[in-house]
Amino acid sequence: MKRALLILMLLACLPQAWAAEGEPPVEVSADRLEGSRADGVAHFIGHVQVIRGSQTLSADEMWISYAEQTRQVATIRAVGTPAKVVEVRPAPAPLRTLSADEIVYDVAAETLTATGNARLEEGEDFAVGHSIVLDRKADSSVMEGGGDDGKVHMRFTPKEGGSDER
Amino acid sequence: MKRTWYLLAGVALLAVVFWPRSPHPLLSEIPPDDRSLRLTDATVTRLDSEGKRVVLHSEQMTRFDDGRIASGPFTLTEEQGGEIRSLSARRGKAQGDLIEAQGHVVLKAGDVVADAERAEYRRDSALIRLTGNVVFNFAAPPTTLRGPSAEYDLNEGRLVMAEGVKGVMP
Numbered sequence: 001m002k003r004a005l006l007i008l009m010l011l012a013c014l015p016q017a018w019a020a021e022g023e024p025p026v027e028v029s030a031d032r033l034e035g036s037r038a039d040g041v042a043h044f045i046g047h048v049q050v051i052r053g054s055q056t057l058s059a060d061e062m063w064i065s066y067a068e069q070t071r072q073v074a075t076i077r078a079v080g081t082p083a084k085v086v087e088v089r090p091a092p093a094p095l096r097t098l099s100a101d102e103i104v105y106d107v108a109a110e111t112l113t114a115t116g117n118a119r120l121e122e123g124e125d126f127a128v129g130h131s132i133v134l135d136r137k138a139d140s141s142v143m144e145g146g147g148d149d150g151k152v153h154m155r156f157t158p159k160e161g162g163s164d165e166r
Numbered sequence: 167m168k169r170t171w172y173l174l175a176g177v178a179l180l181a182v183v184f185w186p187r188s189p190h191p192l193l194s195e196i197p198p199d200d201r202s203l204r205l206t207d208a209t210v211t212r213l214d215s216e217g218k219r220v221v222l223h224s225e226q227m228t229r230f231d232d233g234r235i236a237s238g239p240f241t242l243t244e245e246q247g248g249e250i251r252s253l254s255a256r257r258g259k260a261q262g263d264l265i266e267a268q269g270h271v272v273l274k275a276g277d278v279v280a281d282a283e284r285a286e287y288r289r290d291s292a293l294i295r296l297t298g299n300v301v302f303n304f305a306a307p308p309t310t311l312r313g314p315s316a317e318y319d320l321n322e323g324r325l326v327m328a329e330g331v332k333g334v335m336p
Binding site (some may be wrong): 025026027028029030031032033034035036037038044066071072073 | 306307311313322323324325326327328329330331332333334335336
């Protein structure tokens with residue numbers, strides 16, 4: 001169980017990459033963009049892909065909202081079937097993936113919220129539920145159950161000769 | 167004899183006064199077969215119906231009798247609500263409120279700078295359509311957007327890039 005919690009804690013690193021200073025710039029591509037300076041929203045539509053360093057977000061649509069005063073990015077909301085964040089880590093670490101119907105990153109709150117068929121994967125380990133909230137400030141993760149039984153489902157594989165507390 | 171000299175002097179004076187002068191250099195450039203006005207290094211300033219100050223500067227400009235304007239390298243500057251907007255290009259055509267620009271088109275509006283190969287700007291709707299290697303640069307937050315085409319509403323600050331977009335943000 002400790003290892004399962006550790007997985008969630010590790011996945012809490014996902015929002016850090018979006019906010020960390022000194023990170024490479026964000027590269028966005030999409031089939032279409034509709035942006036409004038007055039509304040402070042940029043709406044990317046179709047085959048949306050966002051790359052920042054080792055992380056890639058793919059989605060069907062994405063909205064970037066800007067704060068009215070500072071014009072800095074306030075929230076990033078991505079929806080897809082599913083929307084997915086994939087982090088490539090140095091070998092031999094496996095890919096780390098977060099997928100859901102909707103993924104929202106709140107820059108000020110430093111939270112990443114995945115809602116609807118939320119799924120965390122790291123190699124063969126996974127956690128599945130209705131929603132996952134990763135809070136960087138609180139360094140915590142909250143997962144709510146979903147599916148037919150309304151429960152959170154997790155799988156983790158203890159390594160031979162290893163410890164669950166790694 | 168004196169009378170003859172006075173008469174000659176009078177004729178000479180009349181000749182000086184009424185001798186047909188060569189026309190103004192600008193007017194002399196009007197070809198006899200078309201009623202166009204060709205200007206070099208010209209600046210035209212006017213207030214439009216909304217009180218907006220519009221300045222057109224061009225190195226070479228031809229204004230045809232029907233109101234069309236063909237231009238070489240030009241810069242169109244507008245002042246709208248304290249914001250300076252400018253559109254420049256290597257060549258331009260204008261008729262009514264439609265301005266077509268080609269060749270290294272550069273649009274500046276507030277903290278937005280865009281460049282493209284071609285542009286169609288409708289002044290009545292403040293809508294500009296840019297095509298060909300379109301690059302939009304926003305100052306805040308620093309953002310660069312690239313695509314084959316874009317439509318930008320200068321009044322509303324509304325941007326549509328319908329044929330694909332690639333962007334870089336810090």
